[in-house]
Amino acid sequence: MAIQALTKEPFNMVIAGVGGQGNVLLSAFVGNALLNKGYMISVADTFGVSQRGGSVASHIKISKDTLYSSVTLNGQADVLLGMEPVETLRVLGEFGNPEVITIVNPRPVYPTGGVSYPDLEKVKEAIEQLSAKTSYVNATEVALSMGNPILANIILLGALVGANLLPINKDDMMPILEERFPGKILETNIQAFEKGMAMIAEA
Amino acid sequence: MHKLLTDEPGKKTFLLGNEAIARGAVEAGIAFASTYPGTPSSELSLNFFQMSKESDLYFEYSTNEKVALEVSAAAANCGVRSMAVMKHVGLNVASDALMTLAYVGVKGGMVVLTADDPFMFSSQNEQDNRYYAKISGLPMLEPSSVAEAKEMVGYAFELSEQLAEPVLFRTTTRINHSTGVVQFGKIRAPKTKGNFTKDPLNLVTVPAVSRKLHVKLLEHYDQAMALAEKTPYNFIEGQGVWGIVCNGVSYGYVTDAVKELNLTDRVRILRLGFSHPIPEQMVKKFVGECEKVLIVEEGEPYMEESIKALAQEAGLTLPIRGKGSDLFTRLYEYNPSQVRDVISRYFGVEDRTPAPVDVSDVPELPQRPPTLCAGCSHRATFYEVRKATEGMETIFPTDIGCYTLGLLPPLSAADFLICMGSSVGTAAGFSKVTDKKVVAFIGDSTFFHSGIPGLVNAVFNNHNLTLIILDNGTTAMTGHQPHPGVDMKQLDMDGYGQVSIEAVVRAVGVPHVTVIKPYKVQKSIEAIKEAVNFKGVSVVISQETCALYARALKLPKKKPFAVGDKCKNHKDCINSLACPAFYIWEDRVKIDATLCTGCAVCAQICPERAIVPAKLSS
Numbered sequence: 001m002a003i004q005a006l007t008k009e010p011f012n013m014v015i016a017g018v019g020g021q022g023n024v025l026l027s028a029f030v031g032n033a034l035l036n037k038g039y040m041i042s043v044a045d046t047f048g049v050s051q052r053g054g055s056v057a058s059h060i061k062i063s064k065d066t067l068y069s070s071v072t073l074n075g076q077a078d079v080l081l082g083m084e085p086v087e088t089l090r091v092l093g094e095f096g097n098p099e100v101i102t103i104v105n106p107r108p109v110y111p112t113g114g115v116s117y118p119d120l121e122k123v124k125e126a127i128e129q130l131s132a133k134t135s136y137v138n139a140t141e142v143a144l145s146m147g148n149p150i151l152a153n154i155i156l157l158g159a160l161v162g163a164n165l166l167p168i169n170k171d172d173m174m175p176i177l178e179e180r181f182p183g184k185i186l187e188t189n190i191q192a193f194e195k196g197m198a199m200i201a202e203a
Numbered sequence: 204m205h206k207l208l209t210d211e212p213g214k215k216t217f218l219l220g221n222e223a224i225a226r227g228a229v230e231a232g233i234a235f236a237s238t239y240p241g242t243p244s245s246e247l248s249l250n251f252f253q254m255s256k257e258s259d260l261y262f263e264y265s266t267n268e269k270v271a272l273e274v275s276a277a278a279a280n281c282g283v284r285s286m287a288v289m290k291h292v293g294l295n296v297a298s299d300a301l302m303t304l305a306y307v308g309v310k311g312g313m314v315v316l317t318a319d320d321p322f323m324f325s326s327q328n329e330q331d332n333r334y335y336a337k338i339s340g341l342p343m344l345e346p347s348s349v350a351e352a353k354e355m356v357g358y359a360f361e362l363s364e365q366l367a368e369p370v371l372f373r374t375t376t377r378i379n380h381s382t383g384v385v386q387f388g389k390i391r392a393p394k395t396k397g398n399f400t401k402d403p404l405n406l407v408t409v410p411a412v413s414r415k416l417h418v419k420l421l422e423h424y425d426q427a428m429a430l431a432e433k434t435p436y437n438f439i440e441g442q443g444v445w446g447i448v449c450n451g452v453s454y455g456y457v458t459d460a461v462k463e464l465n466l467t468d469r470v471r472i473l474r475l476g477f478s479h480p481i482p483e484q485m486v487k488k489f490v491g492e493c494e495k496v497l498i499v500e501e502g503e504p505y506m507e508e509s510i511k512a513l514a515q516e517a518g519l520t521l522p523i524r525g526k527g528s529d530l531f532t533r534l535y536e537y538n539p540s541q542v543r544d545v546i547s548r549y550f551g552v553e554d555r556t557p558a559p560v561d562v563s564d565v566p567e568l569p570q571r572p573p574t575l576c577a578g579c580s581h582r583a584t585f586y587e588v589r590k591a592t593e594g595m596e597t598i599f600p601t602d603i604g605c606y607t608l609g610l611l612p613p614l615s616a617a618d619f620l621i622c623m624g625s626s627v628g629t630a631a632g633f634s635k636v637t638d639k640k641v642v643a644f645i646g647d648s649t650f651f652h653s654g655i656p657g658l659v660n661a662v663f664n665n666h667n668l669t670l671i672i673l674d675n676g677t678t679a680m681t682g683h684q685p686h687p688g689v690d691m692k693q694l695d696m697d698g699y700g701q702v703s704i705e706a707v708v709r710a711v712g713v714p715h716v717t718v719i720k721p722y723k724v725q726k727s728i729e730a731i732k733e734a735v736n737f738k739g740v741s742v743v744i745s746q747e748t749c750a751l752y753a754r755a756l757k758l759p760k761k762k763p764f765a766v767g768d769k770c771k772n773h774k775d776c777i778n779s780l781a782c783p784a785f786y787i788w789e790d791r792v793k794i795d796a797t798l799c800t801g802c803a804v805c806a807q808i809c810p811e812r813a814i815v816p817a818k819l820s821s
Contacts, residue, residue, distance in 0.1 A: 045380055
């Protein structure tokens with residue numbers, strides 16, 4: 001059962017990742033579900049093919065009744081959904097605070113051009129240190145086991161909804177998944193979503 | 204049905220800024236739209252493109268912004284509501300047409316959308332296009348939010364018809380690429396056919412006519428200012444003797460900051476949404492009621508200069524500030540924290556911003572510049588050009604597109620860039636004054652946009668240069684829009700012509716022309732060697748469908764590759780190609796099968812032939 005109301009006004013969520021991982025899609029899913037529940041939402045995404053492979057972030061500001069500007073104030077993220085560990089840590093440095101709750105996919109996306117990736121364990125340690133609570137969701141691994149790495153973002157969406165941090169639950173998400181994934185792919189995406197919910201329950 | 208064509212007034216929906224603007228145009232009865240794609244405006248025209256397939260809207264991807272503006276200007280001169288869409292630098296290309304269109308004016312409403320890009324998320328500069336309003340004398344509107352953008356488009360069409368002038372509609376990336384809640388209004392039925400009335404003494408801009416038309420433009424300017432004094436898009440809110448003047452997205456940051464700093468009863472805000480001509484009386488009255496004024500505007504001190512001049516006229520001597528080393532910068536986009544910080548310091552109130560989190564223990568994070576995709580054919584071509592010119596002193600002028608990303612090592616295939624089409628023009632200059640081999644790169648869409656004149660110039664003036672045309676079959680960077688070289692039947696669209704790049708290049712008289720398939724590494728290197736050794740103008744057309752576009756078109760997929768047992772860890776593959784599908788694991792090169800597109804370029808350059816098709820289980 002999801003929470004019934006926002007715990008803060010406005011409530012700020014940031015989605016961090018690497019271009020191409022689907023941050024824009026995730027923010028649209030969450031935004032639409034919240035809109036259907038009557039919330040006011042503004043979202044600022046980093047966009048575009050030009051950002052492919054670059055650092056990207058989506059800011060989602062949620063309010064009971066007020067339309068705010070779309071970019072989060074430094075240090076005021078309430079929830080951080082990290083699609084990649086280093087990008088999660090990058091956003092924590094700018095928008096984190098001692099109360100932030102972090103859900104993170106621990107699978108690295110390696111930078112190109114011989115740029116070295118820091119020690120993953122140290123990155124995870126730093127994420128944990130900077131978050132009030134950190135949950136790991138092995139979304140890429142599970143997506144691969146389901147046969148398609150692209151499902152990782154739907155698994156993360158399931159984890160986010162399952163974490164009961166936003167006033168939306170599975171029933172609120174279903175119409176949105178149905179609209180977005182017509183026909184056969186719907187079933188797989190619902191499975192991925194449910195896996196994400198189950199994983200966060202155990203995380 | 205396209206979601207923006209839904210005829211359900213009152214329906215609330217969640218739209219991207221660009222979608223909201225497109226919807227606003229539909230509600231205003233837009234019948235004609237044209238563009239050259241450019242981020243951050245790209246999704247706006249993409250929605251027009253989609254809607255044109257299932258409605259009476261005429262839409263075209265024009266060859267460049269100047270053509271797009273001309274096409275729409277003619278429609279508007281026949282009484283048809285039209286819109287020309289472009290990014291900020293696109294308006295530079297279209298400005299020749301715009302300046303004199305302002306003299307001629309329009310009959311039906313015409314909106315010229317300029318999408319500015321403060322911070323240069325995907326642009327070569329962050330010029331402030333508000334100055335185009337000043338230089339052209341045309342009215343300018345600037346929305347502050349996604350919802351307002353939709354409403355304001357409708358107003359822009361009305362304003363245009365009222366003044367008989369095109370209206371400049373300026374957005375910034377944070378409007379185009381933000382998403383917000385929008386309420387649908389009624390859709391006005393579009394008038395798709397127009398009527399042209401001959402009137403050469405008002406429509407043909409010979410000097411005698413233009414002298415009259417300039418007088419008329421100035422009259423329209425005065426009328427526009429009178430409207431800017433009364434429009435609901437220019438408003439004052441709050442009370443107090445501290446004043447803030449703001450525009451665009453800054454308005455949202457200002458209202459958030461004023462709330463958070465508990466200044467609602469001490470600060471009054473003047474928001475200018477109809478920003479040119481500036482409403483002089485309104486500004487003078489506002490400033491006259493303040494003791495201290497702060498101007499919050501991204502970019503140049505555009506409002507600040509006008510407001511200071513108006514205060515001087517009104518004999519006001521209060522402090523009016525905006526840009527300055529201690530206040531706001533002319534650089535980049537603003538953010539809520541920065542705006543709150545400057546407001547609190549300027550007015551001397553306490554900012555209770557929590558201290559930033561301590562990141563001293565955090566490992567150093569690698570930068571992640573955007574990069575060419577896994578399997579990108581440009582990577583193959585760059586590698587081949589580097590191989591073909593090994594040992595030569597080279598200069599690589601490049602152009603605007605994904606391939607600009609070839610500047611980073613190890614490809615290092617970009618030495619100079621200023622604007623669309625500049626590769627071949629600058630190549631000519633470099634080749635004349637240096638003894639180096641000049642190899643320029645241009646994309647297929649950019650070639651049509653503004654590369655052809657430079658190539659004609661090179662042939663006429665007999666320059667010594669090689670132009671590599673990177674033909675990936677689409678306008679990739681902005682999201683796969685078609686261009687004149689695209690076979691539109693591939694997109695199930697009839698009624699289009701198709702222009703062959705090779706035929707154009709041969710027709711302008713280029714003496715040495717070759718076509719290569721860049722995934723065939725050795726053959727391509729040989730062909731490029733021949734081209735660069737040719738004295739005079741040579742062109743190499745490198746043809747391979749964009750890897751992402753191939754996926755969108757559902758072209759047959761190739762199997763991914765993996766590093767096999769024969770690998771002796773030379774790392775030639777990763778060091779010379781830097782494909783994002785490679786990664787290093789325990790000092791060995793690995794290939795991420797989820798990213799590999801199977802282009803097989805790395806397999807061809809491995810000295811041990813150790814890169815082989817992956818076994819299915821991986």
